[in-house]
Amino acid sequence: MQSLEAELTAARDLSIADLADAIESIGFECTRCGDCCTSHGDEAHTATVFPDEIRDLETAERGVDAAVRSGKTNLVPPPEDREWRDVARPMPYGLTEGADGLEGETFEWALQTDGCGDCAFYTEIDGTGACTAHDDRPLICRTYPFSVGLDGTSQPMGEAVDSVSLPGHEGDDEAGSVHAHECEGLGRDISRADAEALAATLKERAIRELEEAIGVRDSYEPVTPNAGEVVVHDSEGAKRLDGTPLEGD
Known part of the structure; x- marks a missing residue:
């Protein structure tokens, strides 16, 4: 496995044209079904969100009054x-269930969920899925159902249902490929302009994931959480559930 720095260089060198070719060959059109924003069985919606994206969502306007029109305002x-x-919760991976709820250390933030396990920003209007912060939604939401296959990039969306190797990486899907994850919109026609726009955002996300991973690695200092306490390590350091720095305790 290459170093994270080498993977970051590879991500920065990704060709938007090659990414767009892969997206076009797979095909995609969002049907607004809501499956990527909602829970599945007992598994709550889990989507990675970066610290700066959380701050953006803290101040994001609720687009087109979607929350009000659907009644989802609370x-x-x-x-x-x-x-x-209200925006983010600790990524549950690595946490354990204690007497007072989840406790321990984790290394990412996830979008907050409602009582049904759906994204807190998701709603439905006349049976059609809608995001109440669509213009400020995180990169992972902007790029679903695609991800880039690089050693240091995460794959938080489950197993790929289709993959296209990028030029120079044929037969090596983990070192240079575009993955498509389960979505009813796959296989539909997509314009070249839309494929290129999605490819540019997908490249941005791959870079950001690696920058975040490097930041977490470089800022990580082990802590021993108290009983019933959760500590989240991100690229800015260790934080409490409310996003404030742990340092100084």
Whole structure:
């Protein structure tokens, strides 16, 4: 496995044209079914969100009054009342269930969910899925159902249902490929302009994931959480559930 720095260089060198070719060959059109924003069985919606994306969502306007029109106004307060915990929760991986709930250390933030396990920003209007912060949605949401296959990039969306190797990486899907994950919109026609726009965002996400991973690695200092306490390590250091730094305790 290459170093994260080498993978970051590879991500920065990705060709948007090659990524767009792969997206075009797979095909995609969003049907607004909502499957990528909702829970599945007992598994809550889990989507990685970076610290700066959380801050953007803290102040994001609720687009086209979607929350009001659907009646979903209680879970995501208006920007003037919104806090870190309204937007993000600790990634559950690595945490254990203690007497007072989840506890331990984890290394990412996930979008906050509602009581049904759906993304707190998801709603439905007349049976059609909608995001109440669509213009400020995180990179992982902007690029679903695609991901880039590089050693240092994460694959938080489950197993790939299709993969296309990028030029120079034929037969090596983990070192240079575009993965497609389960979505009813796959296989549909996509314009070249839309494929290139999606490819550019997909490249941005691959770079950001690696930059975040390097930041987490470089800022990580082990801590021993108290009983019932969760500590989240991100690229900015260790944080409490409300997003404030742990340092100084």
